[in-house]
Amino acid sequence: MDGDNETRAKTAEKAGAVLDEALVFDDSPEKEQRAELAATIATLKGDLEAQTKARDALLAKCSLTMEQARQLTDEHIDRLHRYNDIKDAGQMLFGKLAELKGKTVKDIYNEYSVNIED
Missing domain, CATH: 1.20.58 (Methane Monooxygenase Hydroxylase; Chain G, domain 1)
Incomplete structure (x- = not known):
C-alpha cells in the first residue's frame, strides 16, 4: 500500500x-x-x-481475468436476486397463513421453527 x-x-x-x-x-x-x-x-x-x-x-x-471476475460477480448478483425473490414469496406465504389462522406472523414463524431474523 x-x-x-x-x-x-x-x-x-x-x-x-x-x-x-x-x-x-x-x-x-x-x-x-x-x-x-x-x-x-x-x-x-x-x-x-x-x-x-x-x-x-x-x-x-x-x-482471474477481469472478464472472469465480472462474470463471477454477475452470477453472484443473480443468485442474490433469486434468493430475495424466494424469501419474499416465503414471507408472503407466512403472512397469508397467519391471516387465515388468525395469528401473528411471529407466531407462524415460531410454529414452523423459523427464525424471524432469517
Whole structure:
C-alpha cells in the first residue's frame, strides 16, 4: 500500500504544480474554487489509480481475468436476486397463513421453527 500512497502523492504533486502555474495569472473571484476543484480532481485521479492497481493485484492473486471476475460477480448478483425473490414469496406465504389462522406472523414463524431474523 505504501507504493499506492506514493503514486497518489506524486500525481497530486504534479497536478498541484500545473495548477499553481496556471493560477499565478488568474485574478478572477472563482480562482479559489477552481483551485479546490483541481486539487480534488488530482486526489481522485490518484485514488482511482491506486484502486486500479489494488484491483489488478487481487485479480492476479486469484488468477482471474477481469472478464472472469465480472462474470463471477454477475452470477453472484443473480443468485442474490433469486434468493430475495424466494424469501419474499416465503414471507408472503407466512403472512397469508397467519391471516387465515388468525395469528401473528411471529407466531407462524415460531410454529414452523423459523427464525424471524432469517
